[in-house]
Amino acid sequence: MQDFGDVVSLRLGSRPVVLVTRPAEVVRILEHNPGNYRPSASYREIEKLIGQGLVTTDGELWKRHRAALQPAFRKSSTAELVPLCAERVAAFLRSRPAWSQPDAAVDLHHEMRCLMMSLTSAALFGLDSADDAEEFTQAFDAAHAYIMRRIEALVRLDGPTAARRRFLRAKAALHRCVESRIRRQAATCAGAYLLAQLMKGGPEQDASFSQEELRDELLTIFLASYDTTATALTWLWLVLSLHGEVRRRVAEEVATRLPAGVACADDLASLHYTRMVVLETLRLFPPVWAFSRTAAADDVLGGYRIPAGTKVAISPYCTHRHPAVWEDPDAFRPERFGDGQPGWPPGGYLPFGLGPRHCLGRNLALQLMVLVLVMVVRAYSVEVLGPSNPAFEAGIFLKPRHGLPARIAPLPGS
Numbered sequence: 001m002q003d004f005g006d007v008v009s010l011r012l013g014s015r016p017v018v019l020v021t022r023p024a025e026v027v028r029i030l031e032h033n034p035g036n037y038r039p040s041a042s043y044r045e046i047e048k049l050i051g052q053g054l055v056t057t058d059g060e061l062w063k064r065h066r067a068a069l070q071p072a073f074r075k076s077s078t079a080e081l082v083p084l085c086a087e088r089v090a091a092f093l094r095s096r097p098a099w100s101q102p103d104a105a106v107d108l109h110h111e112m113r114c115l116m117m118s119l120t121s122a123a124l125f126g127l128d129s130a131d132d133a134e135e136f137t138q139a140f141d142a143a144h145a146y147i148m149r150r151i152e153a154l155v156r157l158d159g160p161t162a163a164r165r166r167f168l169r170a171k172a173a174l175h176r177c178v179e180s181r182i183r184r185q186a187a188t189c190a191g192a193y194l195l196a197q198l199m200k201g202g203p204e205q206d207a208s209f210s211q212e213e214l215r216d217e218l219l220t221i222f223l224a225s226y227d228t229t230a231t232a233l234t235w236l237w238l239v240l241s242l243h244g245e246v247r248r249r250v251a252e253e254v255a256t257r258l259p260a261g262v263a264c265a266d267d268l269a270s271l272h273y274t275r276m277v278v279l280e281t282l283r284l285f286p287p288v289w290a291f292s293r294t295a296a297a298d299d300v301l302g303g304y305r306i307p308a309g310t311k312v313a314i315s316p317y318c319t320h321r322h323p324a325v326w327e328d329p330d331a332f333r334p335e336r337f338g339d340g341q342p343g344w345p346p347g348g349y350l351p352f353g354l355g356p357r358h359c360l361g362r363n364l365a366l367q368l369m370v371l372v373l374v375m376v377v378r379a380y381s382v383e384v385l386g387p388s389n390p391a392f393e394a395g396i397f398l399k400p401r402h403g404l405p406a407r408i409a410p411l412p413g414s
């Protein structure tokens, strides 16, 4: 983008891809002409892991499932999850030795992944604990590494290699974990968690989902939610540690507005500055840093002809740091999201995507990020150790390559 502009043809291995970073073209692809831009071949690789869930399907199947899942993710539905999630965060912080010892050294990225595993299990399945968290995370990491190697590979072999056998074992483990969650909760399908809303009397009676579809959707939602949000929270601790004044203002807002802690979604919604900090973190460090589509028919983007079959890459990371869109784009300034600010052009801010396929879990993700931030800021000091610009690992998600080493200590009197 910096060297060649807003529409750039690249070669990744043997495959051409056109990187599109200007908001006007991003909007055309995702919002105005989405029927022409379908999930690309990379999604076929992801499908090998998560099957036919929302992220990977297209056409009528996608439409039917999106319509069935949408109500469970509306603001009014996710608001009901707040008390359950607040209880889970408190239980997590109590249960981890690192959070009760003074000045314990931890990898905050690992901690956030474990926390989100537990929170997602609660929000989706109503489960008290994620006792298979270790198995789930390891299986996910192994499967993710295999998928990334295939997305990046010049030639994809489908033979029975050792790597493929390991991948199939990891995938079977993930299926086992999700199916056991569904089984454990199917009997008591009531309560404020998302599976209860989706099952409405059990999958057999629900015309919109077969057992297999339900499993694939839940695995999709689980994977789409837990690692993205954990990664976003990890970046949040980094920026708060680098910007002491911002951290102080967040702590002050939390102490002033919520002296008795978090009881409901309105409590979280009252924290305007804290939310701005979250939104600005997602601008500088969007966990979904890039995604792609394939053009079904010829199109023109930014004056360039895009022939049918072209793979087009969209990068929230690049667009969020585009100098024509954001003033001083690399600076961390939560005020950009305040009332009365100039804002950004349509398509200039898209950590959750845009158009009909925008993130289903946007409300839930923002709610969980603010909730975790509030509960940790109230009770702990968090000091990130190591470099202020940790190396990136840009796989499906944008993560710190070596985790995020930090020292945490309970605040006096908490």
Ligand code: HEM
Pocket (backbone or CB within 6 Å): 054, 055, 056, 066, 220, 221, 224, 225, 226, 228, 229, 232, 286, 287, 288, 291, 292, 350, 351, 352, 353, 354, 356, 357, 358, 359, 360, 361, 362, 364, 365
């Ligand atoms: C900070 C956290 C999150 C970020 C940054 C994020 C980002 C995104 C982005 C960029 C997309 C669009 C991808 C594309 O257009 O190809 C997306 C789609 C999706 N996200 Fe999220 N997400 C987050 C959390 C969640 C959560 C908590 C859930 C569910 C509970 C979720 C479920 C989904 C699903 C199901 C889709 C596919 C939607 C469709 O194609 O219809 N995400 N997400």
